[in-house]
Amino acid sequence: MIDIKIPQDHWLQWQASVELIANLMNCTIVLSVIDGEGQLCEKIAAEVKAKDVTSDVVSNVQNGRSETSFSIEVLWPSKAVFGELSVNFTVQADNLPEVPEQARKLAQLAADNIELHLANIYRGYRQQESEARGAIDEERNIELQLFIDSLKEHVWMKDVDGRYVIFNRSVEKSWGKTREEIINKTDEELFVSDLAKEFIQADIEAINKGEQITVGECKGQHAEIDRYWLETSKVPVVTDDGSLKGVIGLSRNISQHKAIQEQLELSGRVFENSVEGVMITDRDGKILETYGAFSEITGYTREEVLGKNPSMFSSGRHDKAFYGDMWTGLLHKGRWHGEIWNRRKNGAIFPQLLTLSSMLGDDGLVRYFVAVFADISAQKKSEAELAHLAYHDPLTKLPNRMTLTAQIEQEIRHAQHQGSQLAIVFIDVDLFKHINDSFGHLMGDEILVELAARLTMQKSTEDTLARIGGDEFVVLFPEGGGSEELTLAVSKLRAAFDQPFSVGDNEQIRLTASMGVSVYPHDGKDCYTLLRNADAAKHRAKQDGRNSYAFYTESLTLESREHLKLQSALHVALEEGNFHLVYQPKLNFNSLKTVGFEALLRWEDPVLGVISPGIFIPIAEKIGLINSIGSWVLREACQQGVKWIGQGKTFGRIAVNVAGQQIKRSSFVDEVKQILSETGFPAQSLELEVTESFMMSDPEAAARDLRVLGDLGIELSVDDFGTGYSSLNYLKKLPIHKLKIDQSFVRDIPVDANNTAIAKAVIALGHALNLQVVAEGVETELQADFLRESGCDEVQGYLYSRPQLPEDLQKFLL
Numbered sequence: 001m002i003d004i005k006i007p008q009d010h011w012l013q014w015q016a017s018v019e020l021i022a023n024l025m026n027c028t029i030v031l032s033v034i035d036g037e038g039q040l041c042e043k044i045a046a047e048v049k050a051k052d053v054t055s056d057v058v059s060n061v062q063n064g065r066s067e068t069s070f071s072i073e074v075l076w077p078s079k080a081v082f083g084e085l086s087v088n089f090t091v092q093a094d095n096l097p098e099v100p101e102q103a104r105k106l107a108q109l110a111a112d113n114i115e116l117h118l119a120n121i122y123r124g125y126r127q128q129e130s131e132a133r134g135a136i137d138e139e140r141n142i143e144l145q146l147f148i149d150s151l152k153e154h155v156w157m158k159d160v161d162g163r164y165v166i167f168n169r170s171v172e173k174s175w176g177k178t179r180e181e182i183i184n185k186t187d188e189e190l191f192v193s194d195l196a197k198e199f200i201q202a203d204i205e206a207i208n209k210g211e212q213i214t215v216g217e218c219k220g221q222h223a224e225i226d227r228y229w230l231e232t233s234k235v236p237v238v239t240d241d242g243s244l245k246g247v248i249g250l251s252r253n254i255s256q257h258k259a260i261q262e263q264l265e266l267s268g269r270v271f272e273n274s275v276e277g278v279m280i281t282d283r284d285g286k287i288l289e290t291y292g293a294f295s296e297i298t299g300y301t302r303e304e305v306l307g308k309n310p311s312m313f314s315s316g317r318h319d320k321a322f323y324g325d326m327w328t329g330l331l332h333k334g335r336w337h338g339e340i341w342n343r344r345k346n347g348a349i350f351p352q353l354l355t356l357s358s359m360l361g362d363d364g365l366v367r368y369f370v371a372v373f374a375d376i377s378a379q380k381k382s383e384a385e386l387a388h389l390a391y392h393d394p395l396t397k398l399p400n401r402m403t404l405t406a407q408i409e410q411e412i413r414h415a416q417h418q419g420s421q422l423a424i425v426f427i428d429v430d431l432f433k434h435i436n437d438s439f440g441h442l443m444g445d446e447i448l449v450e451l452a453a454r455l456t457m458q459k460s461t462e463d464t465l466a467r468i469g470g471d472e473f474v475v476l477f478p479e480g481g482g483s484e485e486l487t488l489a490v491s492k493l494r495a496a497f498d499q500p501f502s503v504g505d506n507e508q509i510r511l512t513a514s515m516g517v518s519v520y521p522h523d524g525k526d527c528y529t530l531l532r533n534a535d536a537a538k539h540r541a542k543q544d545g546r547n548s549y550a551f552y553t554e555s556l557t558l559e560s561r562e563h564l565k566l567q568s569a570l571h572v573a574l575e576e577g578n579f580h581l582v583y584q585p586k587l588n589f590n591s592l593k594t595v596g597f598e599a600l601l602r603w604e605d606p607v608l609g610v611i612s613p614g615i616f617i618p619i620a621e622k623i624g625l626i627n628s629i630g631s632w633v634l635r636e637a638c639q640q641g642v643k644w645i646g647q648g649k650t651f652g653r654i655a656v657n658v659a660g661q662q663i664k665r666s667s668f669v670d671e672v673k674q675i676l677s678e679t680g681f682p683a684q685s686l687e688l689e690v691t692e693s694f695m696m697s698d699p700e701a702a703a704r705d706l707r708v709l710g711d712l713g714i715e716l717s718v719d720d721f722g723t724g725y726s727s728l729n730y731l732k733k734l735p736i737h738k739l740k741i742d743q744s745f746v747r748d749i750p751v752d753a754n755n756t757a758i759a760k761a762v763i764a765l766g767h768a769l770n771l772q773v774v775a776e777g778v779e780t781e782l783q784a785d786f787l788r789e790s791g792c793d794e795v796q797g798y799l800y801s802r803p804q805l806p807e808d809l810q811k812f813l814l
């Protein structure tokens with residue numbers, strides 16, 4: 001569009017002339033001027049009836065009206081389009097109104113009039129412009145041909161008939177033609193028809209617009225220039241008086257620009273299709289753009305994050321120092337690369353591999369930050385899986401030798417520090433090779449997996465079970481050093497082989513294992529020695545005939561086997577009735593009259609002989625048999641009491657020892673009630689002896705349970721008093737009746753000053769708390785005299801009677 005401002009008076013004149021015609025012809029006339037982009041920029045209008053005719057000329061059509069119209073182009077002298085004069089006739093009728101010939105003529109006259117004005121305006125404008133620019137310096141005004149030949153761009157001019165009248169050397173070269181072949185030729189004569197039409201159409205477009213246009217990009221037409229991208233501009237040539245002289249063309253090589261553009265587009269596409277997420281922020285951290293897998297990774301859409309700060313992805317897993325390092329790297333080196341935990345829209349935290357780069361502007365300052373990131377959750381998972389594989393046996397998923405070794409070393413350091421022991425048990429399945437040979441390796445594998453599961457069930461969570469070879473397992477017991485605990489632990493491991501293993505659908509086989517035990521620090525002070533010695537012990541167990549176990553230290557093996565024998569024998573003893581009770585009288589210290597009997601358990605095994613309760617009671621506690629044994633004792637003692645009562649004997653109370661484990665069971669009180677009711681033994685004739693250590697392990701619970709028993713009429717005494725660490729505070733609150741001075745204090749009375757003092761203190765304490773004090777284990781008159789004089793209330797000991805069978809106690813029964 002020719003950019004010349006039309007003076008206001010011209011608009012007024014044109015308005016007047018169109019109004020005149022509109023009035024004469026009873027029609028609507030609009031002169032509209034449209035700019036190069038097709039936008040309405042100026043308009044005048046006239047109508048006979050309604051003044052504001054510009055509003056909806058077209059919409060009237062829909063209201064049952066008919067209308068007809070025509071338009072005339074209004075041109076600048078150069079033929080560039082200035083605007084359009086449109087004339088509208090609208091009538092209230094079905095038939096289209098006819099345009100009167102006179103109206104056409106009048107409208108054309110108006111258009112011609114406007115064009116005349118435009119020519120004058122143009123001339124005036126050019127004259128003004130030329131004056132403003134000043135005169136041309138003739139000396140410096142170089143020849144046109146020389147000027148355009150010096151340009152690399154293709155430059156040419158066609159006259160109004162479309163003939164090439166001026167062109168430069170670049171044109172000749174690129175078209176591969178001589179001057180003579182081009183001069184005065186039209187596009188139709190020089191190019192193939194379609195191309196020629198395209199060129200001519202572009203000329204017309206430039207003329208109509210009256211200004212320079214960019215025709216578009218095309219590839220060079222000749223073989224030689226096919227490699228180039230050309231951008232052609234066309235501009236109409238208009239003389240000072242406004243008449244068109246022709247069209248100038250200018251083609252420049254934009255290959256380089258095109259290549260950059262292509263590269264940018266390519267990068268954009270690469271970004272867009274990238275499996276990585278891309279985010280661009282300004283220097284203040286405001287998110288400007290996102291690309292690639294951004295949304296897939298973060299869960300946010302582009303629109304949700306634009307303008308926000310990337311801190312919205314923060315997982316909270318990194319401290320200030322981490323982000324400090326990141327910014328330092330970014331600002332000083334222009335780049336940061338590393339792993340970071342971020343948060344997705346759904347709140348899930350995930351690991352990213354992130355590269356941050358800063359992009360500088362021409363001034364050297366940071367303009368943008370570009371973040372390229374990948375979701376590495378899957379990679380992390382497989383790394384973790386790989387790490388698990390490195391430290392675990394792939395078949396059973398148990399820790400492997402490497403993990404076991406590290407664990408043993410760590411536990412050795414701990415044991416060293418604590419001065420404690422630890423133990424290693426080497427397990428080797430007997431004749432496992434035969435399983436593989438007979439049933440195949442797959443079946444062998446299944447059995448190993450099953451065995452691993454069974455062994456896992458037999459160990460506690462602190463212990464480590466590892467598979468270190470084909471059929472070799474090792475268990476590390478960090479707390480287990482004592483032979484009793486170890487015997488128990490080993491027998492539990494052996495229980496994993498109690499049940500047969502299934503092979504195939506219907507077949508089952510029994511397996512055994514040989515086990516070797518080594519103990520830190522006795523059997524080795526480092527991991528290697530301990531493992532080697534446990535292995536050696538296992539070999540010895542195998543030599544002993546398989547299905548056995550051995551300690552590295554022989555004496556421990558013997559001790560342990562004794563324990564093991566006792567364990568199995570205890571089970572049998574209860575089933576086969578190898579227990580019986582003996583009773584030891586308790587006497588009043590002053591009158592030496594019987595105040596009761598203490599029931600004491602005896603075990604006589606047909607093979608092992610008589611075994612002391614001091615040995616088997618702790619084992620029964622460890623293997624959980626004490627509850628059944630304890631119930632048996634209580635029932636037996638009550639039955640004996642009932643028998644004596646039935647015989648008309650008086651005996652005071654029968655005291656029964658109760659293990660801590662027994663009372664801790666919630667069912668204990670009910671059990672006592674039940675036995676009393678079943679046997680018919682009066683609660684007032686029963687005394688329960690509970691150890692001091694149990695009372696103090698959970699005094700609150702002990703007080704609760706003992707109170708219920710006390711309420712039944714049962715007397716309660718604290719056994720072994722002085723060996724535990726009683727809190728006087730608790731002792732005061734416990735519903736107890738008697739304290740029994742432990743026999744270890746009685747033993748050296750009155751020789752040992754310490755024990756004498758303790759015995760005296762216990763008696764004083766008991767009395768202060770309103771409790772009876774009983775001395776047990778009194779063997780000599782000296783001990784008895786001292787204790788009596790010290791105020792002890794009751795006495796029990798070999799001096800008066802050993803524990804005996806009921807039938808031998810007649811003289812103590814009244």
Ligand SMILES: Nc1nc2c(ncn2[C@@H]2O[C@@H]3COP(=O)(O)O[C@H]4[C@@H](O)[C@H](n5cnc6c(=O)[nH]c(N)nc65)O[C@@H]4COP(=O)(O)O[C@H]3[C@H]2O)c(=O)[nH]1
Binds near residue numbers: 599
């Ligand atoms: N040296 C010596 N010892 C004497 C003398 N007078 C009595 N004794 C022994 O001292 C122990 C007293 O029992 P305890 O302190 O309750 O200590 C008992 C008790 O803690 C436990 N016990 C015995 N029977 C049972 C029972 O039925 N249930 C429970 N839970 N523990 C029992 O076994 C421990 C040992 O019992 P026993 O071997 O029968 O040993 C008994 C008894 O025979 C003496 O003058 N000199």
